[in-house]
Amino acid sequence: MSVFPGESDNLTDGPRRSYQVRPDELEDAVRETLSHQVALARPLGVDPAGQAIRRANRIRRRRTAAGVAVAAVVTVLLSAGMARLGAETGRDGTPIVVIGDPDPSSRPIPTASVPGTDPAPGPSAGLLGSETLVSADGRRLVLHDVGPAERAQLLPGGNGWLVVGTPTAAGRSLWTVQGDGLVQVLLAGAGPIVLAADSGQVAWRDGSDLLVAGVVGNQLIGAARTPVPAGAVPVRFVGDSVLVRPDPAEAGHTLWRPGVGQLTEAVDQESLNFYGRLPDGRLVGQISTVAPGRSCLALLDPTRQLNPVQTGCGPDLSQDGVGAVSADGRWLLVNGRVGEATRALLVDLRRLGPNTSAVPAGPPMTGAIVWSDESHASYLDGSGALVRVDVGQARAGTPASPAAVPGVSAGDQPVLVADF
Structure with a gap:
């Protein structure tokens, strides 16, 4: 019962709430709920755009790190003694430092193989052919996509080969073939090419100039050049100098030390x-x-x-x-x-x-x-x-x-x- 007349307690029936909803009110409520759900960003199970961005960032970081590492090696070598290769030799222009793309994922990978395991040639093998190396004890190694070759030497460190191509109408080529079979062209359209005994340097004729560069990994770095006579050819390395024959039709040679001066006449x-x-x-x-x-x-x-x-x-x-x-x-x-x-x-x-x-x-x-x-x-x-x-x-x-x-x-x- 209620103490005061006209008031009801929790035991008495009070005024009843109306549950009548007009159709337009219900529609408004549904619209508002859906709008909140659309505004809420939910994570996707698969995010192709995000994956592409993250992959691009990884590649960019890897290339930056590799480029910095190679640049550091170049800097150390130049400061430790190869600076003489990059010094001016009377020609206009700056020393050449070649730092290539350190990410080989987009390049085809030809192969090197031993007898009995020769893989099927790739698409470019028909154009370049193969080259067979023979060791002094008669063993055979087939290099695909590098032929025809004139000579080959182990790369510094022994993980692959420096391969000099035979002369063609377009000139000679210099290749590296890594231990995993990856082939890369270092020079194309060059004149005569000579390699140091340890494969650490290469000299070649290019137009009216003679050039020398160091071999670091799969790159040529610290190039130095000097003008040479029309018929001059590099013959061999003698220490840090290059033995040059100014005229193959005549007797006589001279020595050129890169970075010290220009080529002199036959000594x-x-x-x-x-x-x-x-x-x-x-x-x-x-x-x-x-x-x-x-x-x-x-x-x-x-x-x-x-x-x-x-x-x-x-x-x-x-x-x-x-x-x-x-x-x-x-x-x-x-x-x-x-x-x-x-x-x-x-x-x-x-x-x-x-x-x-x-x-x-x-x-x-x-x-x-x-x-x-x-x-x-x-x-x-x-x-x-x-x-x-x-x-x-x-x-x-x-x-x-x-x-x-x-x-x-x-x-x-x-x-x-x-x-x-």
Whole structure:
């Protein structure tokens, strides 16, 4: 009951609330609810745009980091001694530093393989073909998409190859082939190319200039250049200098040290070809004589303007320039003639003098010559067969005989390398 008349408590029925809703009010309520739901941003299960942005950011960060790392290596090398490569040599322009795209994900990956595991050639293999490398012990390695090649050397660190292409109407090319098979072109349309023995530097002719650059990873860095005569060609590296023949039709060479100055005229007028370097730094070469068509062997001093310090004029030497010196400096393999036949000759450089003699060592040589040790050497003959020379047997009157390389077709000319 209520204490006061006219008031009701919770036990009495009070005024009843109306539940009558007009249609227009209900429609307004539904519209408001839906509008709130649309305004609320809900995460998507799959966000293609976000994924693309995040992937692009990762690639950008990776490229930036790789570029900075390569730039740091370049800076260290330049400051540690390669600055001389980048110094001006009388030509307008700044030193060339090439830092390529460090992200190879968008490039096709050709392959290198050993016998029995050759993969199917890729789309570009039909254009470039393949190149076969042969080691001194007769093993075979096929490089796809790099042929045809003239010579190859291990990259610094041994994880891949520097490959010099054969001359074409468009010039020569220089390739790197990494251990995982990735192929990259470093030079294209170049003139003659020479590589340092450790593959750390490369020199090449480009138009009217001679250039030298360092090899770091898959890049050429710190390029230096000098103007050269029309016919001048690089021959080989001698330490940090490049041996240059100003005119292949004439005897004489000069040395150019990148970053120190421009190329000078020939400092000697006798040298024809060079075969290697002795442990004491002297060069083993071929020099012309007053007798027409005759030449002599000589030891030349690069610190004294290539002055011959010792000569030996016995063997009848070829002028094709093919030859190599053993690592200990004792033996020279060089092409020459025995009677009317062209042969590979073995010369004892310790007996270089008025009575220098040579013994036949095998058929004529082509391409590179690899000395495995002080008494064993290998080379390829004109047919692509492998010839292994034993110094002891050659001196005993038993020249080496060619042997076909398993897996190499007749008529193919593989490239001999020291090892893989």
